[in-house]
Amino acid sequence: MNRFPLYRIGGPSRLRTRAAAATVRSTRRSFEADMDLFGVLPALTELPHLAAASLASVPLATAPAIGLGITAAQLNSGAIAPEAAILIALLVCLLVDLAGEEAAVRWVPPICYAGLGTALVLLARQWNAPLEPSFLGSFLADDLAVAFRAVVAASTLLSLMISWRYVERSGSPVGEYAAILLAATLGAMFLCGSTDLVSIFVSLETLSVSSYLLSGYMKRDARSGEAALKYLLVGSAAAAVFLYGASLLYGLTGGSTGLDAVGVALQTSATPVTALALVFVLATVAFKIAAVPFHQWTPDVYEGSPTPVVAFLSVGSKAAGFALALRLLVGCFDSFDTQWKLLFTVLAVLSMTLGNVVALAQTTMKRMLAYSSIGQAGFVMIGLVCGTEDGYAAMVLYMAAYLFMNLGAFACIILFSLRTGSDRISDYAGLYQKDPLITLGLSLCLLSLGGIPPMLGFFGKIYLFFAGWADHQYLLVVVGLITSVVSIYYYISVIKMMVVKEPQEASDVVKAYPPITWNLAGMGTLRTALVACVLVTAVGGVLSNPLFTWANGAVTGTPMLQQSIASSAAREATAIAAAPVPPTPAILG
Amino acid sequence: MTIASLTQLICFAALSITLVVGSLGVVLLPNIVYSAFLLCGVFLSVAGLYLLLNASFVAAAQVLVYVGAVNVLILFAIMLVNKKEDLAEIPRLALRRLLSGGVCLGLFLLLLRVDLTTPWAVPGPVGIGEGATIRIGEHLFSDYLLPFELASVLLLMSMIGAIVLARRDVFGSDLITGEDVDQGLIEKVRPPLLLDPTTPSPSALQETI
């Protein structure tokens, strides 16, 4: 008796599932027993209180699969080795935390570095490795996923480095902070590589729930609580909308959740239901990358959350959002690219305009960076809308550049607020005399964010605009250029505040600036991260060739993107063939 | 029409009516406790619909998770903080309600249109009834292994996070420097530090007044 689903639409990964099913059948007698039990488990583990039960199942990740007759080789579980390293670091953090806060302060940072470092090394080993879907089609470690996972892991590493002192200074437990941030990383990294609607949803929720917890981590502060509550409510609504869209997609495939099957089903269905599913899925993606008009949560959450958390949210979470956008829109909705590209054009124009214009009026650094991050997301969307090889590569490159310049800026802000307890822009007045390091670092990072030539951000931005221009996205590029100029204004005004003011014009907090010391635990790593970010931002621009190669490699090494590029090229070719006189040469004369 | 299909039809009608009326009640009733209890009814009717679809395991899971855990927790939260408060009047409430009602109606009509225009593949795959439990288990440990295991991380994190946010013991001082801490954001909205201590700061002035 074949109990395995026969109604599934076959795709490459489905075939693998069938093969596994054959193995399953042969060993049915021995494990049929377990199945009833395993059927009970999920429902029970859903019980909020029963989360403890899942603790037991975490280390046994592969054990049940062995019982099913599916070997680790078939699962290709090596693909998630970087995530496994982070998971181990997470569990060790929690165990160390049991020994008390002193032990946690001492041991948690090295554990996190070890886990994230291992993850980055393992990710490097996966680069250009032979591609094979893992977990029977739930996960795919293509180069795009590797690139985005690396961005996420690096952003966590840097966020952690700049957060120790901040967390200790606020009197919050360090062990749990690191564990929750690592869980968010885990969710974001899985999100980058998920190729199955269920995996996408669960990893999205892992990321989101951890983010809610982190933004409410300063629990005695009303602003933090407000931020967490707002984030939770808006995020839950977005998750519900995503689930609705995913259920429509599941219905369209007729019983499969794999993205490849969804893509196949979408090619043949051109009904309103697809449009609805597209809008729902797009809303979730837009929420995650904070595109206008799905951005309302951003300023409040950024202002109320602990600053290192904001650093992670603005880079790691956003990178995962863009990876999700690529997977869903380019991977699944490829046949609807005119529709979603139109929608994304609107989103990008709105984000660039509103983000950069509203940032002008902000008086605190965190809020200003919140709006600036909305604008930056708008720039990245240009690459997504292009849909060319250059466009995708520019996205990857800009995310990597954004990682360093944004985290560098946040490192400076954290350092300043640790020393003065303020993040008002006016309080930065005359800082260059008291703290040249912050002044230099923040200036370089902000200049890079604005896209001033020798910096890394300039090359990222110019590549984006170049890709957009090459793909005839003139509107987007023009809006991007204009808003870049606007953004330069507010970035520069901060720098002006720090550098140009005379000593007597310095703000009161700067006049009362404490002596600069680095000997407290956590300050050293903060300095290291700051210097590293600023160095990469400043020098990376001139030496950006490896980054270009890397970003291009991420696109060429990803079959999904190549397929999409090829198919859109084919469509264009047929369109040109259909129109006897191409209009563009005529205009160009 | 056989007796079985007639029974099924009646059950479906009853459950659907309970579901729709109950959900409307959840949203529209002003008394939040009623809303919470009606939510329980809604969850139970959904479980009933699952039963009609021969998915008894899913139905039982629905009851256990949503009624037994989620709804009880909602009720707990409501009853523990059931404070009567006179909230400020919301301006133009009627207009707001009309607007949100209009949006909901529009969404409903859109969904209706989608529902009617889509060529659904009916009848779908035949239900497997009692075998569903086994099938679910097989899926969870084959093609849904990754999300299943990831869900354990998610649950672990939610549990730890809930405990962190809820527990009372806090550190009164910075472990390294011994300074007083308050578990708040470092970025305080402080009065300027170098203000003349003899003249009271604006906030202090307000407090004394």
Next chain:
Amino acid sequence: MTTAATLSPPPVLEAAVTPGLDLQSGFTTILEGFGLSPAAAHLIWLPLPMLLVLVAAVVGVLVNVWLERKISAAVQQRIGPEYAGALGVLQPLADGLKLLFKEDVIPKRADGLLFTLGPVLVLIPVILSWLVVPFGQNLVISDVGVGIFLWIALSSIQPIGLLMSGYSSNNKYSLLGGLRAAAQSISYEIPLALAVLAVVMMSNSLSTVDIVNQQSGAGILSWNIWRQPVGFVIFWICALAECERLPFDLPEAEEELVAGYQTEYAGMKFALFYLGSYINLVLSALLVAVLYLGGWGFPVPVEWLAGTLGQSVEAPLVQVITGSVGIVMTVLKAYLLVFTAILLRWTLPRVRIDQLLDLGWKFLLPIALVNLLATAGLKLAFPGFFGG
């Protein structure tokens, strides 16, 4: 039951271990003999077992109340009810009648609708759970595949009713009692479910009938209690807590909360609570019997007995006898457990609420998890003994 059984021809054999009595097929065959269509015959049959079990449950409660009174009297060296019927057996009936005719008071400031709905919501899931209690291979209302899981799910509805009645009474003791009851119920449900899970893992099925069948074969030696001693203790403690029996009757602790969520109730509504709690006790005892004490199994395997007496197991008379023995055994085991519950009530002091929650979360839950893990390990190591 027995009359229907004697009238029935040998039942249609299914792939089960011991076919046992099959009243349904017998009954429908007879009705079809009268010229009814199979569907109509099925329809006529459907309410019968439900009614029968409902009556059995209520009678069970009456017996239970009588036992409680008599045993508590014996524990305290009193005589107990004496005048209503022989040995006071009619006393519970008199109690019930009194409650039935009492004035039904709804407090003025209470929420009438929720106040009425609360006790109903408490009682219905308990009665529904009798669906899955087997008294023999085919003597079960519905051998649903999710069996024992259905019971766990249904018992999680009960706290809603308790919260409802606690809230609607508009009385602080009621509200506190309701909250306590719900907290207690959801806390102890988890170790309970984990204990059940260990049994389910051994029997490879959620169906109560399969669980009992897996314990047959070697009579008393094959009962789950030998393989799951820890699970048995956990389950029994949790079942007592779920039933709010002493030492866990905090929701209605007289000294602290008057009578908890029942404070404002009188008449029939109070009777519903009363009925609900006793039906729940009997049900829990029955399920302990099913899960750990071999259900309807006789301590000596029936097949072996029939074999030594030179009878075929499939002979109609033997089937009737084994069926009756099965019912008697199930009920006997259950009432033995009820007896211990009553003894416990009159010998143990009540725990404090923090002790109660500590016991549930910090002791029973980890133990239940370890038990589950150990069972899984043993199952892999000794598949023959722990259900391969």
